[in-house]
Amino acid sequence: MRRTVVSAVTYGLLALAFVLGVLWFFWPQGSRWEPAVNSLTLVAGLTGIFVERLTAEAERRTEVLRAVANELHENTRLLNDERFSPDAPTTRQVYPRLVVSAVDLALVSGALGLHRDAELVGLMHRWRDTVHLFNRRLDLTEISTFSNTISAAELAAFHRALHRENSYFARTREKLQKLLDALPPL
Amino acid sequence: MAEPVPVIRKLEHALADDDFAWSLVLVGEDQTDKLATLTSDLRGPFSTSGDGKQITSGFSYWGIGPTIAWANATNDPFYLVMKAGAESFLRHWRKLRPHVENGGFHLVSLGVGTGVKDRTILSDMRRHNPDMYYIPVDMSSEMLRMGTLEPVRGARFPVSQVLPVQLDFSIADNMEELGQMLARLVDDEPILFALTGNTLANFESDEELLDTLTRVLRPQDRLLLEVASTTRLDQESADAAADEYHQTRAFAEFVTSTLRYNTDLKINNDQVKFVGEVEDEDALLVKIFWQNDTGEEIRMELPDHTEAVLPIGDTIRLYTTRKYSTTRLKRLTEACQLTPVEAIQSQFRYARRPNPFGLELLLLAPEGAGETARSLADDIWST
Numbered sequence: 001m002r003r004t005v006v007s008a009v010t011y012g013l014l015a016l017a018f019v020l021g022v023l024w025f026f027w028p029q030g031s032r033w034e035p036a037v038n039s040l041t042l043v044a045g046l047t048g049i050f051v052e053r054l055t056a057e058a059e060r061r062t063e064v065l066r067a068v069a070n071e072l073h074e075n076t077r078l079l080n081d082e083r084f085s086p087d088a089p090t091t092r093q094v095y096p097r098l099v100v101s102a103v104d105l106a107l108v109s110g111a112l113g114l115h116r117d118a119e120l121v122g123l124m125h126r127w128r129d130t131v132h133l134f135n136r137r138l139d140l141t142e143i144s145t146f147s148n149t150i151s152a153a154e155l156a157a158f159h160r161a162l163h164r165e166n167s168y169f170a171r172t173r174e175k176l177q178k179l180l181d182a183l184p185p186l
Numbered sequence: 187m188a189e190p191v192p193v194i195r196k197l198e199h200a201l202a203d204d205d206f207a208w209s210l211v212l213v214g215e216d217q218t219d220k221l222a223t224l225t226s227d228l229r230g231p232f233s234t235s236g237d238g239k240q241i242t243s244g245f246s247y248w249g250i251g252p253t254i255a256w257a258n259a260t261n262d263p264f265y266l267v268m269k270a271g272a273e274s275f276l277r278h279w280r281k282l283r284p285h286v287e288n289g290g291f292h293l294v295s296l297g298v299g300t301g302v303k304d305r306t307i308l309s310d311m312r313r314h315n316p317d318m319y320y321i322p323v324d325m326s327s328e329m330l331r332m333g334t335l336e337p338v339r340g341a342r343f344p345v346s347q348v349l350p351v352q353l354d355f356s357i358a359d360n361m362e363e364l365g366q367m368l369a370r371l372v373d374d375e376p377i378l379f380a381l382t383g384n385t386l387a388n389f390e391s392d393e394e395l396l397d398t399l400t401r402v403l404r405p406q407d408r409l410l411l412e413v414a415s416t417t418r419l420d421q422e423s424a425d426a427a428a429d430e431y432h433q434t435r436a437f438a439e440f441v442t443s444t445l446r447y448n449t450d451l452k453i454n455n456d457q458v459k460f461v462g463e464v465e466d467e468d469a470l471l472v473k474i475f476w477q478n479d480t481g482e483e484i485r486m487e488l489p490d491h492t493e494a495v496l497p498i499g500d501t502i503r504l505y506t507t508r509k510y511s512t513t514r515l516k517r518l519t520e521a522c523q524l525t526p527v528e529a530i531q532s533q534f535r536y537a538r539r540p541n542p543f544g545l546e547l548l549l550l551a552p553e554g555a556g557e558t559a560r561s562l563a564d565d566i567w568s569t
Contacts, residue, residue, distance in 0.1 A: 140566050154561065161563035168567050 003054040010051050013044035057111070062186055064102075064111040068124070071102035072180050075131075079173055090152070090159040092145040095138045098131045098172070120182055127179050134172045198346055209331045214353035214360060220248065220325070224448060225488045232500050236461065236475035239494070240503035241444050243388035244325040244354055251447035253328035255440040260300050262436035267414075270534045271545055275303050275382065275412065278530040278547035279310070285527055285549055286408055287314045291378045294368065296355050296399070297385040298322040298329055301336030307380065307410075309341040319347050319372065323364065325354045356389060358398045365402030374406065382412040384545075387508035393518055400522040403552040409524065411548045415531055416470050416509040418542040424462030424470045427509050427543065431472060432460040441474050441504040450487040451476075451496075458504070468514035474505040509543060523553040 017040035024033035078096045082088055103124050106112060112121055141158055144150065162169050201208055223242075230239040247256055260268055291311060295304045301322075308320055320343055324330045330350040337343045349371075353360050368377060379399060389395045396411075403409060416423060431437055435455070442453045457476050465471035477499065478484055484496040496502075510518075512531075519526060526548055533544035 137566050141563070144562060144566070154563070157561040158563040158567075161561065161567040164564075164567065166569060168569050171569050 003051065003058060006047055006054060007051050010044050010047040013040050013047065017041045017044065060109070060111045061113070064106045064109055065183060066186050067102040068106050069180070069183050069186065071099060072176060072183070075099065075176055076180070079169075079176065084162070084169070086163045088159070090156045092142075092150070092155060094142060097135045097138060100128050100131045103128055103131075120184075123179050123182050127175055130172055130175050134168060137168055201345075209334070209350070210348075211327050211330055211350045211352050213327070214351060214363065220245075220354070221489050224248070224444075225490050225492075228449070228486075228488055228502065229494050232497055234477070234499045234501060236459075236473040236477075236501045236503040238501065238503075239496075241505075242356075242390065243385075243506065244356060246388070246441065246444055246505055247324070247326045247329045248444065249326065249447050250328045252440070252443040253326060253332060255436075255443035256329070257300070257332060259434065259436040259440040262434050265434045265437060267430055267534070267543075271383070272302060274532050274534075274545045275547065276306060277532065278412075278545070279303075279306055281530050282410070282528050282547060282549050283307075283310050286378050286410075287311060289376055289406075290315045290318070291376045291408070292319040292321065292372050294377050294379045295320070295322045295333075296324075296379060296381045297383065298324045298333030298350075299383045299385075301333035301340075303382045303412075304333070304380070305337040305341045305343075307378075308337045308343050311378070312341075312343060317347070319349060321349045321351060321368070323351045323353055323355050325352065327352045356395055356398065358401070361398050361402055368402075369404070376404075376406040376408070378408050378410055379403065380410040382410065382547075384412060384414045384507065386411065386413055387510070388506055390506060392508065393521055396518055396522045396524075400524055400552060405552060405554055407552065408527065409550040409552075411550060413515065413546050413548075414507070414509045415515075415544045415546040416511055416542050417533070417544075419464050419467065419470065419511055421462075421464065423509075423542055424464055424472070426462070427470045428460040428462035428472045430543070431474060431505075431507070442476065445476065445502065445504065448489050451484070459501075465508065466514070468511045468517065470509040472507045472509075473503060474507075475501040475503045477501045510546070515546065515548070519548075519550060524550040525553055527551050 017037050020033060020037045020040065024030065024037060027033075075098045078084075078098055081096050083093055083095055107121065107124055107128070141162070145155060145158055161167060164170070197210070201210075224245050227242055227245075228239050232238055246252060259265055263269070287310065293304065293307060293311060295307075298304065304320070304322065308318075312318055320334075320337060322330055322334055324333065327350075330352060334348055334350055338345055338348060351364065353364060355361050355364065379402075381399065386392050386395060399409060416427070438455050438458055442455070442458060445451055446453060453476060457479055459473075459475055459477050461473045461475070463471050463473075478496045478501070479499070481498060483498060485493045486496055488494055515529075527550065529546060529548045531544060531546040534541045
């Protein structure tokens with residue numbers, strides 16, 4: 001909104017300076033044309049600096065959010081991987097890990113607004129914790145399932161535990177969807 | 187005219203502040219029946235492998251002679267398994283007790299033993315439920331008197347909240363009657379049944395006993411089960427398990443005490459055999475039996491003053507015990523429809539070499555109690 005107002009003012013001032021310049025060309029006898037055109041151009045130049053700065057910030061924010069959205073879609077794909085499927089065979093396997101590099105970058109970039117994106121930043125912090133704990137659980141699952149003494153029943157127990165309705169896996173999925181819903185349209 | 191006051195109501199006041207060593211026992215069975223059972227068991231068929239004549243579990247502790255022999259065996263510093271068992275119980279119990287500390291549980295101890303483990307349980311549980319009852323159940327009144335001393339004197343558990351019951355809990359009808367009496371006594375309040383000290387392993391059919399106990403469990407009740415465990419199942423381990431009991435003289439005195447006390451048989455400790463074998467490929471079975479290796483027939487006088495003939499090579503089973511594998515325990519609990527709420531296992535550490543033997547303490551709930559078995563996987567993936 002702020003960027004729109006400042007842009008409108010800048011382009012308005014430039015347009016007015018142009019019109020005055022044209023009038024000055026046809027009626028050069030007027031002694032006040034010059035300071036009017038110069039002043040309008042000077043003010044438009046000053047507001048133009050703000051327009052440029054605001055546009056750069058908006059573009060950076062859009063880029064960061066686009067990277068986060070891409071990463072979240074990639075995580076959705078990973079959670080839908082056949083190794084996480086309830087129909088997957090109950091054998092020991094190495095699971096894919098969720099990624100949070102774009103979210104990490106977004107949080108430290110300063111591209112997200114302090115007030116405007118406060119809720120989104122909070123959700124990203126919680127998502128980051130969730131991913132770390134989810135990946136840690138995958139580490140523990142692999143360490144346990146790849147031990148020599150594990151039985152088929154225990155492997156099945158891991159499969160069951162992963163796909164319980166209230167498991168950490170289901171909670172991670174919910175949090176991912178919540179964050180995707182909270183992302184502004186780009 | 188005033189109604190007569192039942193003596194049991196007046197008894198509490200009558201015994202209060204009386205420093206004479208009274209002890210109160212509720213007797214559930216005619217003791218002559220027990221003597222008849224013991225006599226009949228000693229008249230069993232000829233067997234060279236300890237499967238004919240026998241002294242069934244419970245009778246090993248029946249009477250003052252076996253009770254004293256048991257007390258001596260438990261105090262024997264060479265009986266390492268007993269010492270290690272007492273220590274591991276404390277560690278295991280600390281991990282299990284959060285499940286039963288709250289909720290107002292009463293304790294029913296099946297096979298009271300020395301009372302040391304009951305003392306540990308009672309001192310922890312009473313802190314949260316000062317009004318709890320302690321009901322030790324044993325076939326031997328002498329064991330009941332000796333075993334309840336430890337919690338009452340050692341942990342200062344109030345005598346007025348102790349009700350020792352003399353009953354053979356391996357008989358299904360007895361257990362059913364006990365269950366009904368307990369339900370009337372405590373209403374809907376939960377009961378923790380404790381079968382510690384590897385008592386389950388002493389019965390000819392452990393599954394039958396566990397099933398008998400499970401039948402009296404209400405959904406709110408829990409069963410604390412302590413068993414000896416093994417991680418190896420081969421003849422070498424079975425022999426090692428037998429040797430474990432062979433090592434102490436006091437234990438040999440204990441296992442032969444029922445025979446000495448109830449018959450006129452002259453027993454030489456060399457005639458007592460400790461034989462280990464793998465049972466059903468999921469447990470180690472140790473049979474301790476006396477064998478007639480004198481080279482001549484022996485006539486033994488029984489408690490009813492009749493005689494039993496012991497031909498050459500004949501045996502009398504004195505004691506049965508087992509060491510359970512995880513598979514066997516799972517099979518037993520599943521067959522009896524019990525759900526493990528928690529199970530803690532640890533190996534013995536007194537030997538120099540790695541020891542396959544240890545103890546396992548399980549807290550079991552009847553099926554339908556709403557408890558589900560929690561595995562490592564559940565712990566990792568729960569929220």
